[in-house]
Amino acid sequence: MTKTELKKYNSLIDKFKGQEIIVIGDVMLDHFVKGSVSRISPEAPVPVVNVEREDFVAGGAGNVAVNLAALGAKPTVISVLGDDANGIILKQFLENTGADTSKIVTDETRPTTQKVRVIAERQQVVRVDRESKMRISKDIASKCFANFKEALKTAKGVIMSDYGKGMLSDYNIQDIIKACRAKNIPVCVDPKIDNFLKYKSITCMTPNTKEAWEGMGLPPKKGEKDILDLGKKILKTLKADSILITRSAQGMSLFEKGKTTKVTTIKATAKEVFDVTGAGDTVISVLTLALACKASLKDASFIANEAAGLVVAKLGTATVTVDEIKGVINK
Numbered sequence: 001m002t003k004t005e006l007k008k009y010n011s012l013i014d015k016f017k018g019q020e021i022i023v024i025g026d027v028m029l030d031h032f033v034k035g036s037v038s039r040i041s042p043e044a045p046v047p048v049v050n051v052e053r054e055d056f057v058a059g060g061a062g063n064v065a066v067n068l069a070a071l072g073a074k075p076t077v078i079s080v081l082g083d084d085a086n087g088i089i090l091k092q093f094l095e096n097t098g099a100d101t102s103k104i105v106t107d108e109t110r111p112t113t114q115k116v117r118v119i120a121e122r123q124q125v126v127r128v129d130r131e132s133k134m135r136i137s138k139d140i141a142s143k144c145f146a147n148f149k150e151a152l153k154t155a156k157g158v159i160m161s162d163y164g165k166g167m168l169s170d171y172n173i174q175d176i177i178k179a180c181r182a183k184n185i186p187v188c189v190d191p192k193i194d195n196f197l198k199y200k201s202i203t204c205m206t207p208n209t210k211e212a213w214e215g216m217g218l219p220p221k222k223g224e225k226d227i228l229d230l231g232k233k234i235l236k237t238l239k240a241d242s243i244l245i246t247r248s249a250q251g252m253s254l255f256e257k258g259k260t261t262k263v264t265t266i267k268a269t270a271k272e273v274f275d276v277t278g279a280g281d282t283v284i285s286v287l288t289l290a291l292a293c294k295a296s297l298k299d300a301s302f303i304a305n306e307a308a309g310l311v312v313a314k315l316g317t318a319t320v321t322v323d324e325i326k327g328v329i330n331k
Contacts, residue, residue, distance in 0.1 A: 001329075009303060009329050013322055015293040017072035021285075022151050024078040024144070024176060025061035025161030025168055025190075027104075028113035028131070029090040032057075037120045049120045058093050059115060061161035063278050064190070067285035069098035070319035076100040076151045078144055079167055080136055086112040103147035107140050113165050134166050141171035152179055157186045157292035159284055160199070164192035173198050186291040190284045191215060197237065203291065204242045205234070206284045212245050228263060231255040242297045246283055246308070254301045264298055269309030269328070282311045282320060303329075 032055040037047040058066050061079055068075040077099050081087035083106050090112060091101050116128040136144070144167070152158070158180050162168045168176075173195060180187035186203040196215030199205060212230055213220040216237070221227075227245065235243045235255045243255045251268040255261055286307040290300035306328055310320045 006330060008299070010326060012290055012293050012295050012299065013303065013326055013329075016289050016322055019073045019157070019289055019292050020076065020151075020155045021068050021073050021288060021292060022076050022078060022148065022155045022158045023061050023065045023068065023099075023161055024148055024158065025064070026113065026163035026165035027058065027062035027065075027077060027079040027081070027090060027094075028060040028115060028163065028165070029062075029086045029093075030057045030059035031055075031086075031114055031116045033116060033118045035118075035120055037125075047120060047125060049118055049125060056089050056093060058090060058097070060113065060163040060165070061159075061167075062090065062094055062099075063281045064159055064161045064285050065094060065099040066097050067278075067282050067319045068289065071285065071289060071322055073289055074098070074100065076103060076155065078103050078148045078151065080105050080107045080110070080140060080144065082106070082110050082112040083108045084112055086114045086130070100151075103144075103151055105140055105143045105147065107136065109137070110134070110166075113163075131165060133164060135169040135171065136166050138171055141169070145172050145175055148176060149179060152183060152185070155185060157288045158188070159288050160187065160189045160202075161281070161284070162190060162192040162195055164194055168195060170198070174200070177201055186288060188284055188288045188291070190280055200238050200240070202238065202240050204244055204287065204297065205238065205240060206244045206246060206280065206287065207234075208246045208280060209248070212243075227253060231263065232261045235261060244283075244287065244301055244304075246280065252283075252301060252305050252308075254297060256297055264301070266301060266305045269306055278318065279308050279312050282318075283308050286320075286325070 034053045035049040035051040041048050065075040065077050094101050110132040113131040118125045188204045189199045193214050245253045252266045254264040283304045287300050287304040290303050307320050
């Protein structure tokens with residue numbers, strides 16, 4: 001890497017602090033119950049877990065907001081919570097990390113999405129989900145969109161974080177995109193399969209390889225040419241500015257709109273991979289933040305790739321900091 005490139009990347013990363021980014025999508029509460037096992041239950045052939053510790057963290061779109069806050073940005077969360085204890089816990093957690101939760105809407109007809117993972121001796125024993133996958137009502141969608149438009153007045157970028165829990169649907173997807181385009185603000189999408197083809201005219205989508213194949217309703221193939229053809233097909237179908245397919249050990253492939261599609265493959269940087277949990281949230285957080293700072297799609301993707309290499313080397317749902325990204329770029 002040249003000195004000019006290093007200076008450019010460091011300058012971009014220094015601009016992350018204070019950038020206002022909207023995260024709109026499905027927030028959830030990740031609840032970890034950890035303990036030890038010394039016997040099997042007499043009631044059923046299952047282990048008895050002696051609880052030693054419980055942790056609550058933000059998942060889904062909430063983890064995107066946590067990633068942004070860790071990078072010094074100012075995330076505003078637009079989402080829906082139930083009128084319940086889990087909603088209170090999740091909202092407080094997000095506020096404690098530095099996210100603005102004032103525009104989250106309460107829906108008394110649905111529960112706060114919660115994933116309870118029971119872990120014994122480092123092994124997950126069971127997961128218990130509390131959730132509704134029904135799309136939010138038109139009334140709730142209208143309230144969320146009104147809050148979104150208010151936040152958009154000062155925002156520099158928007159992330160649509162779709163975890164398939166009903167926050168994003170036909171009621172609001174295109175309205176959100178059109179509002180961003182009208183203000184010339186980058187809008188990036190972390191997709192779920194059900195809504196994949198609805199995200200037209202976006203700045204960037206960041207599917208992993210599996211999501212990319214499934215989103216297009218195609219059987220997966222492993223050849224390099226197959227991936228290149230797939231990326232070009234998604235780009236054309238969605239009429240997007242770009243598509244960034246994350247490919248695990250193969251790095252990332254960026255497809256940019258033009259007279260002819262420009263394709264850039266960025267090699268993975270992680271020397272060791274401990275846990276890929278939440279890596280996609282880190283990628284879209286860093287990518288959007290860099291675009292908000294006027295980075296090119298290629299430069300934003302490069303920085304996001306470096307961040308991904310850092311986060312997969314950490315255990316659990318992790319985040320990275322500006323200093324960590326600059327540290328690895330400046331090596």
